Structures are given as C-alpha cells and as structure tokens.
Amino acid sequence: MEFDKDGYKVNNARKVVVVEARRDKNLYLLNVKVRKDTPHIVNSLEESAMLWHERLGHLNMASLKELDAMVDGVNLKEVSLHRICEGCIKSKHEITSLPKDEITRASQLLEIIHTNVCEPMRTTSHGRAQYFFTFIDDFSRKTHVYLLKAKGKVFEKFKQYKALVENKIGHKIKVLRSNNGGEFVSKKFDTFLAKCGIQ
Amino acid sequence: MTNTCTLFQQQNGVAKCANRTIMEFTRNMILAQGLELEFWGEAANTAVYIKNRCPTKSFDPKTPQEAWSGRKPYVSHLRIFGCKVFAHVPDEKRTKLESKSMSCVFLDIMKAPKHIA
Numbered sequence: 234m235e236f237d238k239d240g241y242k243v244n245n246a247r248k249v250v251v252v253e254a255r256r257d258k259n260l261y262l263l264n265v266k267v268r269k270d271t272p273h274i275v276n277s278l279e280e281s282a283m284l285w286h287e288r289l290g291h292l293n294m295a296s297l298k299e300l301d302a303m304v305d306g307v308n309l310k311e312v313s314l315h316r317i318c319e320g321c322i323k324s325k326h327e328i329t330s331l332p333k334d335e336i337t338r339a340s341q342l343l344e345i346i347h348t349n350v351c352e353p354m355r356t357t358s359h360g361r362a363q364y365f366f367t368f369i370d371d372f373s374r375k376t377h378v379y380l381l382k383a384k385g386k387v388f389e390k391f392k393q394y395k396a397l398v399e400n401k402i403g404h405k406i407k408v409l410r411s412n413n414g415g416e417f418v419s420k421k422f423d424t425f426l427a428k429c430g431i432q
Numbered sequence: 433m434t435n436t437c438t439l440f441q442q443q444n445g446v447a448k449c450a451n452r453t454i455m456e457f458t459r460n461m462i463l464a465q466g467l468e469l470e471f472w473g474e475a476a477n478t479a480v481y482i483k484n485r486c487p488t489k490s491f492d493p494k495t496p497q498e499a500w501s502g503r504k505p506y507v508s509h510l511r512i513f514g515c516k517v518f519a520h521v522p523d524e525k526r527t528k529l530e531s532k533s534m535s536c537v538f539l540d541i542m543k544a545p546k547h548i549a
Contacts, residue, residue: 338490342500349447351455358473365476369450373499374488376450378480380473401501412444 282309283316291321338371343398345371345408348391350384350416368394384416388425395429408432454479465514467537474539478513481541485510511538 235242240261243252254261285307286297294316301309339345350366357363362380366387369376377398379390391409399405409431411417426432457479458472467475484497485505497505511517518533526532 347444347447347450349444349451351451354472356469356472358470360473362473365451365454365473367447367450367454367480369446370496370500371446372491373494374446374450374490374496375484375500376454376480376496378454378476380476410444410447412447 282311282313283318285309286316286318287320291318291324340372342370342372342402343404343406345410346406347371348409348411348417350381350387350414366390368398370398384414387416388419388422391422392425405429406431450483453483457482461513465512467514471514471539475513478539478541482510510541513541514538 235244238256240254240256242250242254245251253264255264256262282294282297286292286294289297289300292300294313297309301307337345347369348367350364353363358380360380360382362382364381364384365378366381367376367378368391377394379394381387381390395406406429409426454476458475461467461475461478462469462471484500485495485507487493488496491499495505497503515538517536517538519536521530521532521534
C-alpha cells in the first residue's frame with residue numbers, strides 16, 4: 234500500500250496496481266479497477282469454514298467437521314475447532330467454572346468466616362423476622378444463625394456474633410467473606426471492619 | 433472483608449451451600465410435622481443446632497460442634513421438631529388436684545431443659 238499526497242495505491246505481489254484512491258481533503262475516494270485475472274473472492278479454507286458455520290445457523294465447529302462427510306456440496310478440508318465467532322460469544326457465553334485449587338481453607342478457628350443472608354421469606358416468623366443469615370467458621374464449619382426483620386440489621390448482629398465468638402474462642406476473626414450484597418456494603422460496616430483489622 | 437463478585441454466587445459457595453442445607457432442614461421439619469409455616473424461625477434455629485452436630489465432609493471425623501468447642505457433643509436430649517411434649521408444672525404453680533404436666537409442642541431445642549419427657 235502506498236500513500237502520497239494525492240491518494241493511495243494498492244499493489245499486488247507482481248507490483249500491478251489493483252486499487253487506486255484519490256484524496257479529497259480527508260476523504261479517500263476509491264477508484265476500483267477490477268481486473269479479470271484477479272480473483273474476486275478470497276476463498277481460504279478457514280473462511281469457508283466460518284462461512285458454513287454462519288450459513289448453518291452458527292453450528293458448532295465439531296458438528297461442522299462431521300457434517301462434511303454426511304452431506305454433499307460442502308467442501309471443507311480443515312476446520313479449526315477454536316475459531317472465535319463474535320456472534321457465538323454474544324449468544325452462547327457461559328460462566329467458566331472456578332478453579333478448585335484456588336480455594337483456601339482456614340487452618341484455625343475464626344480465620345475465615347463465611348456469611349450470607351437468605352432470600353426473604355413470604356411468611357414472617359413469630360418474632361416478625363423475614364430473613365435468616367448465617368455465619369460459618371471455615372475451619373470447623375460451626376454455623377451460627379440469626380433471624381432478621383430487615384437486612385439493615387446485619388451490622389448489629391455481626392457485632393453481636395463477633396463479641397460472642399471472640400470471647401468464646403479467645404482470639405479474633407481474621408477474614409469475613411460475603412457475597413458483596415447491599416447489606417454488607419456500608420461505610421459504617423467498612424469502618425468497623427477496618428478498625429478491628431478484619432480483611 | 434473479602435467480597436466476591438456480585439451476582440457470582442459460586443465464589444461464596446460455603447455460605448450459599450449452608451443456607452441451602454438449612455432451608456432443606458427447615459422445610460422438611462415443618463412439612464413433616466404439618467406445622468404452620470410461621471414456625472420457620474424456630475425450625476431454622478433447630479436446623480443449625482442439628483447441623484452443627486452432624487458429620488461434615490470438610491472436617492472429618494469430627495462434627496463442627498466438636499471442632500469448635502473441643503468437646504464431643506451430647507445429643508440424647510434431641511427430640512423431633514414439632515412433636516408433642518409434656519412439661520412439668522412445678523408444685524408452686526399448681527394446686528393439689530391440678531395436672532402435674534402441661535402438654536406442649538416442642539419447638540426450641542436451645543431453650544429446652546435436658547429432662548423433657
């Protein structure tokens with residue numbers, strides 16, 4: 234491709250000009266010369282695999298490979314299984330599973346505390362509670378449960394739980410792990426955790 | 433606090449799974465005894481109490497309660513949730529001819545005395 238002040242030219246391997254464009258201010262006006270000996274469609278193997286993939290309603294590549302032997306009129310020699318198609322990503326994207334080896338287990342009591350609030354119950358309990366939420370010690374899997382009228386009370390209950398277990402076990406909570414729900418994210422909560430040195 | 437990505441609940445698997453187990457215990461105990469649904473609070477408390485005294489895969493061969501407190505848990509006082517029980521009425525609270533016991537429904541394992549009939 235050659236640029237000059239009047240426009241640009243595209244040469245093929247034999248230095249023959251195949252495309253010429255005239256420059257008009259910031260616009261390049263294409264003047265396409267179609268030569269008879271130039272192939273119009275670049276029909277590489279990969280592209281035709283993609284073409285058939287799209288023609289067959291974004292059929293998966295493994296089936297496409299099998300299809301070649303089953304029908305006439307499709308001429309595929311090589312199908313790459315890992316070709317990325319944007320349409321497929323948009324419509325078929327799934328969550329990749331979490332790597333198992335990254336899960337860390339606590340080596341002593343109160344090292345990691347898991348917490349989660351349940352979905353609201355339709356029936357309120359006798360104490361008018363609508364939620365229950367749990368604290369689970371990762372090391373022993375000892376569970377504590379609290380009933381709640383509203384999610385906003387999580388902070389109060391956490392303080393209660395913290396006092397209870399730290400008094401019982403004798404050392405402090407190191408890590409609190411939650412699902413980042415609204416009830417766990419507040420300035421008050423964050424400041425309290427920072428003050429107690431909980432990660 | 434280590435937060436997992438919002439809407440990516442798998443990262444909070446331990447807590448999610450525990451809540452599910454508790455819900456299953458709760459639902460089962462209420463439905464099996466034909467109790468009113470509003471007893472879910474008591475049932476959930478009982479569920480956790482039982483869960484802490486049941487085997488767990490992650491801390492074999494101890495129960496969570498033993499791993500937590502260092503003592504083997506005592507379970508002979510467990511009764512079926514929602515079953516009929518008779519509570520003793522102390523002498524001071526009754527006259528000579530009144531019943532010595534009161535029939536109740538068993539709902540709270542934590543507050544129950546260890547000698548229920």
